[in-house]
Amino acid sequence: MTLPHANQVFRALADPTRRSIFEELTRQGEQTVHALTGYAGVSQPAVSRHLTVLRRAKLVRHRREGRETHYRAQPDALAPMVDWLDLYGAFWRDRFDRLESLLNRMAP
Amino acid sequence: MTLPHANQVFRALADPTRRSIFEELTRQGEQTVHALTGYAGVSQPAVSRHLTVLRRAKLVRHRREGRETHYRAQPDALAPMVDWLDLYGAFWRDRFDRLESLLNRMAP
DNA sequence: ACAATCCATAACTGTTTGGTTATGGTTTTG
DNA sequence: CAAAACCATAACCAAACAGTTATGGATTGT
Numbered sequence: 108m109t110l111p112h113a114n115q116v117f118r119a120l121a122d123p124t125r126r127s128i129f130e131e132l133t134r135q136g137e138q139t140v141h142a143l144t145g146y147a148g149v150s151q152p153a154v155s156r157h158l159t160v161l162r163r164a165k166l167v168r169h170r171r172e173g174r175e176t177h178y179r180a181q182p183d184a185l186a187p188m189v190d191w192l193d194l195y196g197a198f199w200r201d202r203f204d205r206l207e208s209l210l211n212r213m214a215p
Numbered sequence: 216m217t218l219p220h221a222n223q224v225f226r227a228l229a230d231p232t233r234r235s236i237f238e239e240l241t242r243q244g245e246q247t248v249h250a251l252t253g254y255a256g257v258s259q260p261a262v263s264r265h266l267t268v269l270r271r272a273k274l275v276r277h278r279r280e281g282r283e284t285h286y287r288a289q290p291d292a293l294a295p296m297v298d299w300l301d302l303y304g305a306f307w308r309d310r311f312d313r314l315e316s317l318l319n320r321m322a323p
Numbered sequence: 324a325c326a327a328t329c330c331a332t333a334a335c336t337g338t339t340t341g342g343t344t345a346t347g348g349t350t351t352t353g
Numbered sequence: 354c355a356a357a358a359c360c361a362t363a364a365c366c367a368a369a370c371a372g373t374t375a376t377g378g379a380t381t382g383t
Binding site (some may be wrong): 247248249259260262263264267279281282283286 | 329330331332333
């Protein structure tokens with residue numbers, strides 16, 4: 108029972124180069140493809156394609172300005188992943204609370 | 216600057232079938248490979264290999280009992296993903312503080 | 324003892340993926 | 354205007370991936 112767009116987010120962030128690009132955008136703010144290419148350690152076309160994947164997952168937004176394209180992180184697109192963790196986190200908490208109260212009753 | 220085992224966790228959870236198996240184990244508790252095969256909608260060898268991937272990411276543990284192998288979720292192995300989101304998705308900080316403290320209580 | 328069950332691994336296959344180089348469109352610079 | 358810079362897409366390639374069927378080892382049931 109996976110949430111609707113969660114899959115794209117999970118897949119996009121599964122690649123370390125893409126995570127690294129997203130991290131860089133989060134830390135340093137808006138960046139051009141050129142700047143990101145200098146950072147990422149792969150070729151410019153590779154960076155462009157990674158950015159396309161991140162864009163389809165809505166993890167980044169872009170803005171054209173003349174011949175350059177500026178990308179910035181869109182952190183609220185992490186919501187599906189957060190929700191997924193939160194969903195199972197709540198479940199664990201319930202189990203943990205039950206276990207905790209059980210232990211309290213057993214050894215007061 | 217991603218933690219060493221974070222990559223395995225991200226990769227393991229990138230596949231929807233594997234997420235589904237992990238979700239099932241979290242919801243229903245310990246399960247045999249046979250039971251999971253009935254659930255997952257793929258062949259038994261496929262399930263076994265998914266479980267191996269989840270095991271290497273430490274997201275599940277297994278216990279042999281006679282001819283069957285029982286698997287259960289190991290939710291504290293999600294910690295690297297939670298840490299990552301906490302770091303780069305500061306937007307969601309307060310929601311994560313709850314989850315993180317929960318995980319800390321479960322696996323101190 | 325024999326048959327059936329449970330599971331993991333091997334062997335194979337088609338698809339996806341992450342990288343490359345090549346190319347071309349658009350915009351800036353000289 | 355010509356040249357250079359920026360970026361996206363295309364074409365290609367090797368490796369990884371997720372699935373399958375086949376097989377065999379270990380355990381349980383008859």
